[in-house]
Amino acid sequence: MSYFKSTLTKSLILLILFNLFSCISLKDVQLIQPDDTLKLDKKGYIEFDKPEYHIQVNDQILINVATASGESMGMLSSFITAANNTTSGRGVYVRQDGNIELPRIGKIKLEGLTLEEARKAVQTEFYKIYNEEGTYIDVNLAGIEYTIVGEASQGVFRSQKKKVTLLDAFAQSGSNNIYADLKNIRIIRSESDGTKQVYVDLTKESIMNSEYYWVQNNDIIVVNPRKQKIWGIGLNPLSVVTTIMGAIATILGVYLFFDRL
Known part of the structure; x- marks a missing residue:
């Protein structure tokens, strides 16, 4: 029986130390x-x-256009954002070939470009059709x-x-x-x-x-x-105490059972 008591004592000490070291600290x-x-x-x-971010396939691009003359963009207006209303315009997605495609303007390769490089690329194609004077273009992610x-x-x-x-x-x-x-x-x-x-x-x-x-x-x-989730113990001091007390009660119950034999 003395051997059992010694084993019980060692088990309790190990259990307490294990729980204390498993507790999640601040x-x-x-x-x-x-x-x-x-x-x-x-x-x-x-x-x-x-x-610096480089544009990728499937990115949604917003194109902001402001003109001093208030020039109508026609079909293009569905793909651009007005300067005074950043929520309008549905933007355009970069397709699998790395291009966006706009009415009248056509395809523009944007994949791999920074936003500033993309702005210049859009400007270059935009000004082939629309008046450059008094027009500002910006390009951003949606x-x-x-x-x-x-x-x-x-x-x-x-x-x-x-x-x-x-x-x-x-x-x-x-x-x-x-x-x-x-x-x-x-x-x-x-x-x-x-x-x-x-x-x-x-x-x-x-x-x-x-x-x-x-x-x-x-x-x-x-x-x-955390490893504590796998063990299911040591989440906080209260759970440590609860686990220890439960283990002690179980071990004492086993000890008293054998002590009465």
């Missing part, structure tokens, strides 16, 4: 914590590395669309903002899951040369120096689960 769930590796410029501002899957509010989300950060993305999705592993957020990004993926740590403020802090159109954000 450092695991707090975003943008102070980090010695955060880079600042000479003025003390955070250094940003926002990559929004930034990204996907979130995993331990978060899953779905496809769209933002009308031109600049979207990972914090913006999670705020818009309403993600607030304590099982989310913020230290290993996976970003899958499509580029003209192919698809690449990286893992980022949202608990460190140095993430703001990374190019992956900025969400790009068509990004897939994968939120991995």
